[in-house]
Amino acid sequence: MTKPVTAYIIWYGNWPASHPALTIVPEFLSNIGNSAWWNISTTYYDNSAVGGAKVSPTVAFVQSTTVGYTKGTNPSNAGIQSVVTTAISSGALPGDVNGVYFVLSSADVNQNSGFCTNYCGWHTNTNMAGVGYIKYSWVGNPARCPANCAAQTTSPNGDTGTDGMISIMAHELTEAATDPLLNAWYDGNGYENADKCAWKFGTTSTASNGAQYNLGFFSKLVTLLLLALLLCAASPAAARRRRASNGNHNIDLNNPANINSASYHSLYNGPGNGNGGDNSNAGGNGNGQANGLDGDPNIPRGLSGHARPGGGGGSGSNGITYWGGPVMTKAAVTAYIIWYGNNWPAGHPALTVIPDFLQILGASAWWRMSNTYYDGANANVLAAVNFGGSVTLATSKTTLSDADVFNMVASSISTTPQAGKHPADLNGVYFLLTSKDIAQGSARSNFCGSYCGWHTYGSVAGVSNIKYSWVGDSDRCPAACAAQALGPNGVPAYPAGTDGMISVIAHELTEAATDPQLNAWYDTRGYENADKCAWTFGTQYTASNAAGTYSYNMQLQSTAGGTRQYLVQRNWVNAAGGYCSMQ
Numbered sequence: 001m002t003k004p005v006t007a008y009i010i011w012y013g014n015w016p017a018s019h020p021a022l023t024i025v026p027e028f029l030s031n032i033g034n035s036a037w038w039n040i041s042t043t044y045y046d047n048s049a050v051g052g053a054k055v056s057p058t059v060a061f062v063q064s065t066t067v068g069y070t071k072g073t074n075p076s077n078a079g080i081q082s083v084v085t086t087a088i089s090s091g092a093l094p095g096d097v098n099g100v101y102f103v104l105s106s107a108d109v110n111q112n113s114g115f116c117t118n119y120c121g122w123h124t125n126t127n128m129a130g131v132g133y134i135k136y137s138w139v140g141n142p143a144r145c146p147a148n149c150a151a152q153t154t155s156p157n158g159d160t161g162t163d164g165m166i167s168i169m170a171h172e173l174t175e176a177a178t179d180p181l182l183n184a185w186y187d188g189n190g191y192e193n194a195d196k197c198a199w200k201f202g203t204t205s206t207a208s209n210g211a212q213y214n215l216g217f218f219s220k221l222v223t224l225l226l227l228a229l230l231l232c233a234a235s236p237a238a239a240r241r242r243r244a245s246n247g248n249h250n251i252d253l254n255n256p257a258n259i260n261s262a263s264y265h266s267l268y269n270g271p272g273n274g275n276g277g278d279n280s281n282a283g284g285n286g287n288g289q290a291n292g293l294d295g296d297p298n299i300p301r302g303l304s305g306h307a308r309p310g311g312g313g314g315s316g317s318n319g320i321t322y323w324g325g326p327v328m329t330k331a332a333v334t335a336y337i338i339w340y341g342n343n344w345p346a347g348h349p350a351l352t353v354i355p356d357f358l359q360i361l362g363a364s365a366w367w368r369m370s371n372t373y374y375d376g377a378n379a380n381v382l383a384a385v386n387f388g389g390s391v392t393l394a395t396s397k398t399t400l401s402d403a404d405v406f407n408m409v410a411s412s413i414s415t416t417p418q419a420g421k422h423p424a425d426l427n428g429v430y431f432l433l434t435s436k437d438i439a440q441g442s443a444r445s446n447f448c449g450s451y452c453g454w455h456t457y458g459s460v461a462g463v464s465n466i467k468y469s470w471v472g473d474s475d476r477c478p479a480a481c482a483a484q485a486l487g488p489n490g491v492p493a494y495p496a497g498t499d500g501m502i503s504v505i506a507h508e509l510t511e512a513a514t515d516p517q518l519n520a521w522y523d524t525r526g527y528e529n530a531d532k533c534a535w536t537f538g539t540q541y542t543a544s545n546a547a548g549t550y551s552y553n554m555q556l557q558s559t560a561g562g563t564r565q566y567l568v569q570r571n572w573v574n575a576a577g578g579y580c581s582m583q
Contacts, residue, residue: 325519341435474500
């Protein structure tokens, strides 16, 4: 946004005339332009010419409107978009492609994709007919959850919610200016400029009421008092962020103060090698990166870091915390396979080896580590896994969005017995396994580049909380999503994919059992049990087959007779202080 930025406010919910935000927030927006803090934004430029045009130093507050509770007290992401477009189409606010529209909600309003627990605010955009790309942001009132979304309870302008909102608005405003369509400035981890400095404040001063502040300017209010603010520092560096889906729109999230950096409540098991995890990780590589869904990813080797709320309310003393959500303890977990793609010929080893692995995994020492996790009634995950069979879907496209994955899973499930369909099973985890010709994700966050697999849940045919996972064929990118060029069950035509998938499937299956709705077991950095040990394998052994030499760390009896060997990522034992292990 290289032209002067204009700011608009949509007051959502209950904002009485006496609320300090009604004067302080507009004053902030009227004064932040040309400040030393905002001038950091001018170090960012576009590609319009050599050197590029830079973000304008000018910010102007134009006007506001009040809408009440038009989408209720728990609006969805789509509801927030509707609030913005309705304000414009009704004439309450002008349509301005150089503007950023802030929907500011009162303290009694939640936001149903995770305010207070997963984020404090976000920004995104929509292409509005007759107007163009509208940039907008939602920011909740931190008075609803000051421990998560406010930097301090005694604030410089005497209202915790107002000052907390201002800090988040500043964060979103500079990001909207430097990355308005979510395809401009961000780093290799997805962090935008303000994300890279989230919840860091630099040198602060003390106001007369004891609050800390780091920015001040004389207000144009009749009182002519110094308006003191506490803002996160912004960094003049390229930035990327982690995303959450909002229909067809991506959202950039400003996470709560007790979350590392600015990532979403969403996990993947992806390509590893990047050291992460918390201090209790016992040397494991922490892997997790949010993509465009409310799920958990196993990220590629070489990437690290995802985070979820680490504030109060959890319990646990083994380096991982129970946050109160459901755990799959009712019966043995049943794994179902949905094959998709053009490269699953009859001789592909995955068609026999993966079902065999899922039939015998439950009796292994590796799976028994899942049994150290329990729910609020102290019932443990059972030391057993069933295999529910396979179905095959016709290939209709070779690049799958997150919504495509859900729709394919849903199409393979029936609430009544039906040939070629899986039953709707609340104790099941449905794996959509795609062949190496299938891409998944988006240009920003995708298979091989950002993750190797993920798990989440959804409602199918009226049945809530169906757990499902997507895992791609590692032969598409063995350097990222397979631990070795030749796996124990590899053949010359398909050397790494089957074993790479098995390692990711095991990772996602234990996480789906221990954190099925993404609100049960994870640590203060957002790592689920297998994330804490991702891409670490412990003691390995060497063997050979007709295709060459490989490493393995697990040997199980095969249902076909004899044994099979595997190289599977370790898991986190929820006992004795917590540690990565194979048993």
